[in-house]
Amino acid sequence: MNPAPESSASWSLRRLWREGLRRLRQAHEEVEAAAARSGQVPARLLRRLALLKLALPMVLALGAGMLWVTESGYERLERTYAELKGSRVFSANLNSLSFLAARADATQAEYLLTRTPESLSHHRSSLQQIVAMYQPLADVGAQRADAGDLAVALRYIEGEKEELARLDALGPSATGSDIEAALKPNPVSDGSLREAIGRMVSGERALLERAEAEAASEMQRQRWVSLATIAAGMLLLILLFQAYRSEFEDEQRMAQRLQEERDRLERAVRSRTRELSELATHLQEVAEQEKARLARELHDELGAILTASKMDVSMVMRKGLQPPDAALEALQRVQANLEQGVQIKRRVIEGLMPSTLSHLGVVAAVDALADEVEAQSGLRIERDLPESLTLDRERSIAVFRLVQEALTNVQKHARATQVDLVLETRDDRLCLRLRDNGIGLDPTKTRKLKSHGLRGMKHRVDAFGGRFEIGTAPGGGTVMAVEIPLTDLPAPDDEGEAA
Numbered sequence: 001m002n003p004a005p006e007s008s009a010s011w012s013l014r015r016l017w018r019e020g021l022r023r024l025r026q027a028h029e030e031v032e033a034a035a036a037r038s039g040q041v042p043a044r045l046l047r048r049l050a051l052l053k054l055a056l057p058m059v060l061a062l063g064a065g066m067l068w069v070t071e072s073g074y075e076r077l078e079r080t081y082a083e084l085k086g087s088r089v090f091s092a093n094l095n096s097l098s099f100l101a102a103r104a105d106a107t108q109a110e111y112l113l114t115r116t117p118e119s120l121s122h123h124r125s126s127l128q129q130i131v132a133m134y135q136p137l138a139d140v141g142a143q144r145a146d147a148g149d150l151a152v153a154l155r156y157i158e159g160e161k162e163e164l165a166r167l168d169a170l171g172p173s174a175t176g177s178d179i180e181a182a183l184k185p186n187p188v189s190d191g192s193l194r195e196a197i198g199r200m201v202s203g204e205r206a207l208l209e210r211a212e213a214e215a216a217s218e219m220q221r222q223r224w225v226s227l228a229t230i231a232a233g234m235l236l237l238i239l240l241f242q243a244y245r246s247e248f249e250d251e252q253r254m255a256q257r258l259q260e261e262r263d264r265l266e267r268a269v270r271s272r273t274r275e276l277s278e279l280a281t282h283l284q285e286v287a288e289q290e291k292a293r294l295a296r297e298l299h300d301e302l303g304a305i306l307t308a309s310k311m312d313v314s315m316v317m318r319k320g321l322q323p324p325d326a327a328l329e330a331l332q333r334v335q336a337n338l339e340q341g342v343q344i345k346r347r348v349i350e351g352l353m354p355s356t357l358s359h360l361g362v363v364a365a366v367d368a369l370a371d372e373v374e375a376q377s378g379l380r381i382e383r384d385l386p387e388s389l390t391l392d393r394e395r396s397i398a399v400f401r402l403v404q405e406a407l408t409n410v411q412k413h414a415r416a417t418q419v420d421l422v423l424e425t426r427d428d429r430l431c432l433r434l435r436d437n438g439i440g441l442d443p444t445k446t447r448k449l450k451s452h453g454l455r456g457m458k459h460r461v462d463a464f465g466g467r468f469e470i471g472t473a474p475g476g477g478t479v480m481a482v483e484i485p486l487t488d489l490p491a492p493d494d495e496g497e498a499a
Helices: 008-036 043-114 117-132 134-144 147-169 176-182 190-318 325-352 355-359 362-377 393-414 443-448 452-462
Strands: 380-384 418-426 429-436 467-472 478-485
Touching: 043 117, 043 134, 043 147, 043 190, 117 134, 117 147, 134 147, 147 176, 147 190, 355 362, 355 393, 362 380, 362 393, 362 418, 393 418, 393 429, 393 452, 393 478, 452 467, 452 478
Parallel strands: 380 418
Antiparallel strands: 418 429, 429 478, 467 478
């Protein structure tokens, strides 16, 4: 039995196998080189490189090996199947030849007994079928059977072919003696033919049994190879899963530590921000206290001096003395200057710490401030103020300064003619709203609060945990909205933050 030549598919699989082994060796060398530089390469990156550069070639190698083994087994099974098919066809032809030989002897004997045209026709048909067996037996048997036994069978067919030719050469007028003369004995005896056919059939039967055994063995081998490959693949997947799970757990722990550190930093930032806010608030309170101190000093000291000097000048002028005209004019000028000093002192004191705010409250102070702005700038300020509003000192000062700063900005930048001022309480919050009909606010200042005045206003509101918004009003102009809680909010709990 001659082996079939190697197919192109098997050659391709072997080449793929060699390429996979080469890549596996190359990946191993790269991982070793990376390990040598592990002092400069992060451990996690090194593990990822090892997993990717080793696992993928191993998976490809397993797949290529599985394909190569499967393809080789399939080729062997295909050859075995071809041999089995050829053996069955050859055995069937031998059996047919044995049957036709017996039938030819029977039809010849029938003709010799009956001498009828029908029996002669049956004999001629048997001979024709035997002659037709020559080429199939010669083609298949040349590769399968023993040359001697096959030659016996072919000589028998050739003998029957010669007899058929002699019968065909007889004309319609042939007599019975002519036909009997044409029916000569076959040079191959029946016993020799049966023995040759028997040996060839026995050989084919043994070949069939051997091919079936090889096919069963190949199937068993394919089964074990498949199971081994699947087991190796499952083991590799388990190892990869374990490696990636370990990597994932490490990343989760790292992410948790990063989150904890980020939370600690955020708590520290909030704490520092609160400290800075408290410091800025303290500075504002100190500034307000300093303004109040300056206002008291101006009122108590400078105010007393100016008032006493004015009273002295007035007293001299009321006593009816007749000073020279130049002296009288000088006294009148001194009295006018003193009056101006008193007014300047009053304005400075009111700017530092409005007496109205201290004595009458924030509503009266805001109303008086609006009257003063209207008198100085010509703005028309529409006010919607509550009849009474009781606030602590800090919130009263904050609200007054917010209105003061907002009206100052309107006078400097808005080019407005009217301002709507609303002050009210909603639930537990104080709401302040101020809107003008001017040119509006620069969007960059609204978005980033680049103006120091706006930043100061926002900080005053933030110090109470309130809300500060400023922007362009619908229809034009600028609108400022402020909400301040009427009670202090509890400080956030920063326990557990890092020192």
